C-alpha cells in the first residue's frame with residue numbers, strides 16, 4: 224500500500240535558490256532575529272522579552288540546550304533563540320471563534336508553518352466523538368474526561384504519557400510520578416528520537432549517559448571534533464564557544480556530508496570584526512564524509528593510533544588503570560580493512576592520515592556530535608567507537624577533553640534526569656517508593672517507536688502528550704497518524720497549534736499551558752522552574768510576561784490536577800501542596816535524584832549549579848567493572864543499490880525541531896520554499912536528472928511498502944557523493960517505523976535509501 228505525506232498549503236512557486244553561504248550569523252542573523260521578533264511581538268515587547276533570555280534572573284531560552292557561560296552579554300541569545308521566543312511571546316491568539324471557523328479536517332490540510340503562525344492557544348478545547356469541530360470545555364470537565372477514560376482502561380499500560388524536551392524539571396518530575404502512581408512506565412519522550420543512541424553508548428562505556436565536558440573544557444581543548452552536527456542552525460551560540468576555543472589555540476575538525484556555513488566561518492555579531500570584518504574561520508579541516516561513514520572513520524583513526532610509533536600515541540597508564548577490554552578491542556581494530564573504510568567514508572587515506580597528525584599533536588581532545596551520528600542503524604556502535612578513540616589517549620576525565628553530545632531541546636536532558644524514561648533504573652524506583660510510600664511498576668514501558676506500534680495495534684487507547692508535536696516528530700507519518708486516530712482519547716498540553724491537534728483519536732483535548740516567558744503565580748506566590756542544559760548545569764527560569772490568556776494553567780498545575788482527578792485524594796501524595804509551591808516538588812527531587820541535594824537553595828544561586836559526573840570529576844566510571852569499557856564494534860559498510868541515494872533528513876535555518884518559523888534556509892541558499900532535495904551534481908548526472916527538476920522521493924525498505932514524499936525540487940548542492948538531504952517533517956513519511964538503531968531503537972532518519980522519480 225503506498226504511503227504519502229500530507230501536502231503543504233503554501234505555494235512553493237516563489238522558491239528561489241542561490242549559492243550556499245560560506246559563513247554564519249553576522250548582520251543578517253541579527254536582522255532576521257529582529258524581523259521575526261517585531262512581526263510577532265512588536266518593538267516594545269521584543270525589547271522587554273529578549274533582554275531577559277538566558278540572563279541569570281531571566282528565563283531559559285525555549286530553543287536548544289546549549290549552556291550559558293558565567294559572564295552573560297546583554298543580548299545572550301542567537302537568531303534562532305529569538306525566533307523561538309517570538310513564537311511563544313507572540314501577540315497572536317487562537318480563540319474559540321477560530322475553532323468554530325475551522326473544522327479539524329480543514330486544520331489537517333494545513334502546513335506546519337500555517338498552524339504555528341496562528342498564535343497562542345487560549346482555553347481548553349474538546350473534540351467530542353463524532354464531531355468535526357473543537358469546542359471550549361472547562362478545565363474541570365477536561366480532567367473529568369481524562370479520569371473517566373484512564374480509569375476505564377483494563378490496564379494502566381493502555382495509556383502512554385509522552386514528553387517533549389521543553390518541560391521543566393518540576394513538571395517532568397511530577398508527571399513521571401503521576402504516570403507511575405497510575406501504574407505504568409509508558410513514558411516515551413523526544414530523546415527516544417534524538418540522543419537515545421548517545422545515552423545508550425555512553426552508559427555502557429563510561430557509566431554515565433551524558434556528556435563529560437563543561438563549557439570551559441572547550442576553551443582548554445587542543446583539538447575539537449564537530450561530527451554530524453550543524454551548530455550554525457541548531458545550536459547557534461556554540462559558534463561563539465568555538466570562536467573562543469579557536470582564539471585559545473584549539474584546532475577544529477568538522478566531519479559532515481554537507482559543508483554547512485556554520486562549520487566554516489563565524490561572524491560574531493557581538494564583535495566589531497564580526498560585523499564589519501570577515502569573522503573567524505572555524506574548521507581547520509573539513510572531512511566531507513559519506514552518511515553513515517563515522518564508525519569507519521574513528522575505527523581507522525583507532526587502528527592508526529595502535530600502529531603509530533609516536534611515543535604519545537596511546538596513554539598506556541590511563542588504559543591500564545581505567546579501562547577494560549583493550550586486548551579484544553585492539554585485535555579487532557587491527558583487522559580493519561582499509562578498502563571498507565574508504566568505501567564507507569568516501570574519504571581518501573591521505574585525508575584520514577592528516578587527521579591523525581592533528582590528533583598526535585593534541586593532548587586534550589573533545590568530540591562533539593548531534594543527530595548526524597545518532598540516527599543510523601549503527602549509531603550506538605559508532606558512539607562507542609568515539610569513546611574508544613578518546614579512551615586510547617586518556618581523553619576522558621581531564622580538563623579540556625571528553626565527550627560532548629549536543630542536545631537539541633532546552634530541557635531534554637533534564638527531563639530524563641527527572642525520571643522521564645520508559646526503562647527506569649531500579650535505584651530510581653526504589654527512591655520514589657521510599658519517598659512517596661507506593662510501589663511503582665517495575666516492568667519496562669514503551670519508548671516512542673513501540674508506543675506507535677502499540678497505538679497502531681489497539682494496545683494503547685489513551686495518548687497524553689506533555690508538549691511537542693508527536694505526529695510530526697515521529698517517523699513513518701502515515702503509520703503514526705493512523706495510530707493516533709486509533710486511540711479513544713488523545714490529549715496535548717501545548718502553547719501553540721500544531722498538526723497533532725488535527726490528527727486525533729476518537730475524542731481529543733487541547734490543554735493550553737504557560738510558556739517560559741510568562742509569569743507563573745500559584746497560591747504561594749510567583750514560581751520559578753528549573754532546567755538542565757546539555758552540559759549538566761541546572762539553573763532557574765522565571766518568566767515575567769502576563770500569560771497569553773487568563774485560562775492557561777502551568778504544566779505543573781495540569782499534572783497535579785490531573786493526578787487528583789485520576790487517582791483521587793487518597794494516594795498519600797500531596798499533589799495540592801506541589802501545585803501550591805514548587806519548592807515542595809524540589810524538596811522531593813532532592814531526596815530522590817542524586818546530585819540535587821539542597822535543590823531549593825542551590826537553584827536560587829545566580830547561574831545555578833553543576834550536576835556531578837563521576838568520569839569527568841574524578842575518572843570514576845560507574846560501570847559494572849568500575850572501569851571504562853573499550854568495545855568491539857563491527858563495521859558493516861552500508862551499500863546503496865545502483866541508482867539510489869542515501870537520504871538524511873535535516874532542519875532548515877527557519878525551523879526548530881517541528882516548529883517551522885519561516886520558509887527560508889538562508890545558509891543553504893533557499894528562499895520561500897521547503898520542498899527541496901539537495902543532491903550532488905555528479906549524482907544528478909549519473910541519474911539523468913538536473914537541478915530544477917521536480918521529483919518524488921520514494922524510500923525502499925524490506926517490508927515492500929512504498930513510502931513517497933511527492934513533488935520536491937532538485938537543488939544541485941555540494942553534498943557528499945551518493946548522499947542527499949531534505950527537510951523534516953516533510954520527509955518523515957520516508958522513514959520506516961521498523962528501521963531503527965540497534966540498542967537505542969531510534970528511527971534511522973539519517974540513512975534512508977531512496978530513489979528519485981521524475982514527475
Ligand code: SF4
Nearest residue numbers: 284286287301304460
Ligand atoms: S543557542 Fe540555543 S539556547 Fe542559546 S539562544 Fe540559541 S537557541 Fe537558545
